[in-house]
Amino acid sequence: MAEKITITINHKEYKVDSGQTIMQAADTLGFHIPRLCYHPKLSIEGACRVCIVEVEGMRNFVASCAYPVSDGMKIYTNTQQLRKARRDIIELILDNHPLDCHTCERDGNCELQRLAASMGIRARHFEGEKKHYEEDLSSDAVIRNPDKCILCGRCVRMCSEVQQVHNLTQAHRGFNTVVMPAYNLPMADSVCTTCGQCINVCPTAAFLEKNYTQELFQKLNDPDLVKVVQFAPSVRAAIGEAFGLAPGRNMEGELVAALRKLGFDYVFDTQFAADLTIMEEGSEFLERLQNKGKLPMITSCSSAWMKCVEQFYPDLLDNISTCKSPMSMQGALTKSYFAKKIGVDPKKILSVSVMCCTAKKYEASRPELMVDGMRGVDIVVTTREAAWMIKSAGIDFVNIAPEEPDHPLGMSSGAGAIFGATGGVMEAAIRTAYELYTGETLVDIEVESIRGLKGIKEGKLEIDGKEIRVAVAHGLGNSNKLLEKVRQDPDRYHFVEIMGCPGGCVGGGGQPYAQINTIPLDDEALKKRAGALYDLDRSKTIRRSHENPDIQKLYKEFLQSPLSPVSHKYLHTHYQAKKPIGIVPKKESNSGV
Amino acid sequence: MTTTDDKLKTLDAFMAQACENEYAESYLIAVLHKTQELYGYLPTEVMDRIAERMQIPTAHIWGVATFYHYFNLKPIGKHIVSVCLGTACYVKGADKILNALKKELGVEVGETTEDKLFTLQGARCLGACGIAPVIMIDDKIYGELDSKKTVDLINQYRKAAANNSKVTAK
């Protein structure tokens, strides 16, 4: 129980808990002090100086994000001097920023714009030299525009502290400071895992996903193509936020309808492929379990995680499930099973996916995922891009009448739905693996111990008298910790789920930007998005992947059985070690030097 | 002349010693100093090696190397050739001198010759306008030059380097 102290803010006394910063105390009291570089999940920088306040007795302004409260402190948050200083500080940022709001991706949804508006800047006093750097468009997934960077440092801290990829750094100093990978390598050549969390935390358009909307609109108007789309579980749980709705509304039906209105001939659901993944991966797990195969088995549906494994954990490649991600499975089936069904040359099929994820753009381009010389997914757009396209096409997303996805790749069980939440893949796999193996029904199919936002979660279950230990991690930083345990003690777990993004896919790099007065990656928003998926699961009558009738049909008509040669051709792949510049190979552990 | 292997051996030994300490990563700047002492600058392959030996992310090393102005990120030559680009020299044909040097040395401004003998730089006014155009090699000023005299001067430095002697030109 924290001690209560008395502070004065703007001449009024308040009782607050001790041991917090001025900003934290002010937030609890409803004083929202403007801020830029501060983020509750990242270390405190005190760099932007936007959150400055006056404390009686101090000659200079102090950063409220860093300064601790103490008993008797007198604080002023909105004096004329402060307002002027804050205004000037924001103007200084603008004076070194391109003047192109109207042609900028984040026009209308930019933290810098909001701050400038709240400061009431009407004239420029200090304009002078502006920085100018090359854009980095090398990557399929994440692009950089250093001209728009305001040096808040959030991306560097996110990449180093939370994701622990350490791809980004601030380089040079003073006016010449720029954020870049080591040696200013193009992102495509760097150790970037394309997780896109930098985009999530960036207040401006310095980081963006590679945008394919123009190309997609073009292709949607091509009469010769059969246009097929799939969308991820997490997309439906978050896309409403891009239209001003509160987080946690499941917009599945509306999204299906909108995608049809955009011009797609067939709207499928990645949740179908999620069920398929469970069939294949569950069978793969059981096979390893029974035949003393490589354990623990580690999931492979997270593409950022896959790039991370290939780069940083090549020694664990044999542990990785050979299954493709649901998106890639769906893509492969679209151009084979489905093409045959509708009697269309697969080369005439445009396979598009709407994903919560930026890494999927990178994944779709991987040569090892091609089948019969074709990409499974031709274009990947993020939730943000899809939302923009819907708006741009004039579709009234909020009020449109919901519709159902198409067969044969559109029906899903509840297990498929929870794939977007951290722990969801594991839970879905447990539901099927247990029943496939024992032949019995698993009564408590909601595995609470692996739900929620704790960084690393563990669970146990008994399959036929044998204790099966599972672990779940989300965010690459937590994954690091979990994998160190796996390296040290390979018998500790049997099955491990890794999702590259904090919160799981619901927190993916392609999800809508935080709304006004919310911070990016707000835990509440993540919980609500995951909650929408868990609710969806509960609302379905079929909640186990193996009970999905379209899945059963797929096996009967095409794949024959899980892990069959046909399944292997279309649904499995192999990963290999990669060494872009910047990999720091781990020294042989235990020897020190 | 120490070979590349010798230099790496020396650096590896230095790093091994640093890694024996608690807070080994804090010796990064000392290691970078040693690297510059051995190579004259910080080659990227060597920074990669430091990353591996000291288990420090390469991006982090890059951030540190670029922050401190003492470190050279590009090799520098034995002699720094600075061409004065002040107004007087400019009017007296400094650009012809600069072009002659670029051609003769085969480098652009800021670059170092293949034989690591010369680094070409531009300088702000050196304050010797009376004998414009002027170039400075290390700390010696040479004035009233033209393209031919400039090339002759470079050759004198080349000869001195080959003979291990000093240049006595005025």
Add this chain to the structure above:
Amino acid sequence: MEIQYKLTLCDGVSCIRNNSKELLTAIETELDKHGLRKTVEIHLSGCLGMCKQGPILIVNPGYTMYGKVNVEDIPMIIQSHLVDGKPVADFIIEQNHLYNRFFRIFGDTDFFGKQMRITLRNCGIIDPENVDDYLSVRGYEAIAKVLTDMTPKDVIAEVKKSGIRGRGGAGFPTGMKWEFTANQDTDEKYVICNADEGDPGAFMDRSAIEGDPHTVLEGMMIGGYAIGAKKGIIYIRAEYPLAINRLEKAIAAAKEYNLLGDNILGSDFSFDIEIRLGAGAFVCGEETALIHSIEGLRGMPRPRPPYPSVSGLFGKPTLINNVETWANIPVVILDGGDWFSSIGTEKSKGTKVFALAGKVCNTGLVEVPMGTTLREIVYDIGGGIPDGKALKAIQTGGPSGGCLPPDYLDTQIDYESLAKAGSIMGSGGMIVIDEDSCMVGLARFFIEFTQDESCGKCTPCREGTKRMLEILTRITEGKGQPGDIEKLERLGTMIQKSSLCGLGQSAPNPVLSTIKNFREEYEEHIHDKKCRAGECASLLSYVINAQCVGCGACKRICPVNAVEGSRKELHKILPEKCIRCGQCYEVCKFNAIDKA
């Protein structure tokens, strides 16, 4: 005739109060009486720090120091000592203070005689590479005393009693800082010596280390003992190779003599010192940036609290002090905190080293008691302005300081007085400026420096100093606009109040202080496009006057053919071609070219 005796009379403030002026007259009278004026030299020294025993009279050779000398005693002293060759025992006082040795050897010149060298007491006297030399001047006696007779609390009490304040510039009470760090309850603590000395024109720390490295080591050891640290780190800039070398040698020598390392002098106290190099970043003189640099990171500061005394190097309690502060610690221990606090003013005790430079006859390191006036430093010690030029300003505190016009000559050197006058003590840079220097150009020079050295972390410093530099550059190039001064003031005050660290907080100081004290110069630059000092090249014009005899020297030397005229006829400079390089002005032997 040969000088047989040299008399030194202290004319520090206390002794003057005790009639040293009358003493001087009395001495001169006596010498006349004995016909000794030609063979006895008298001169006045600065405060000798023996204020409780003043007035002081020193007789050389022999360095006999007489104290509490009254006018009536003079005839007897002159007769006995100078005529009969017998020093007068009753008046001789103990003069075993550590700094006296320097005075004994160099005190006969005005420049040194008027100084009081405590920090630099051994510089120029001992061989810095010979530890035995240091031992011969009571070296390592302080740590021996501390280890045998004093508890850590005793040491801190003595340091507090001395009243010494941090010499790096901030002037925080040293004893208090030691106490905060000592009170932290953990085993792992660190002592750091800040030898980064980044101020351009400052070389106090360099000289102290090069001349007397062991005193810094000894000071750090005492600090380590007081706070409970086993490890000390000297963070020194890489651009000081000789100082680094001397420190390395000193550390090795001290280790050899068991004065460093395990169980120092056979006690329970173990202390080790390591050297870490900087790499060309002025901002690393700031304590949190310095800590980050030692940790192998980019040298960027962080918000405080927490302060280093609570959480510093590697998150542990850390005591950071400047070289000069450490060098004073052995003196505080051996000569006592009481004696130390008898020097200086009420709130600023001890001495301060200044790097006196610029337009002054005697440049160099000057160490004077706090309370000495600027006038005394510039004129008595510095010898005044050369070439008969007028004093325009005194700049103290380096790029963090202010410019004081001549009305402030009688300001006392201490932390409070300098701050009140609109400047700061800083680390000790003192630049004398004459009428030929442009104050706007000087402000621009300093801000160009701080802008280049800004770490880039916080918006006000990174962006704001750049904009200030752009405005100042425009003004010096003749492109100043109405409103520019107001913009500089607005930006400057905002940067002072909003920046994250001391670099940003003080970067606008030279600009704001020159605007305050020399506003007309700014206005002349902006509105009249005129530089009264004749320094800003774009604002100058060179015009040939009637003294021209047509020798043609200017025409020949002009690099841009801007001079017209035939032999023996009045030449003319074409203003549109002239690039203001000033070569014609330099070469004219007839004063025929006006620079305005």
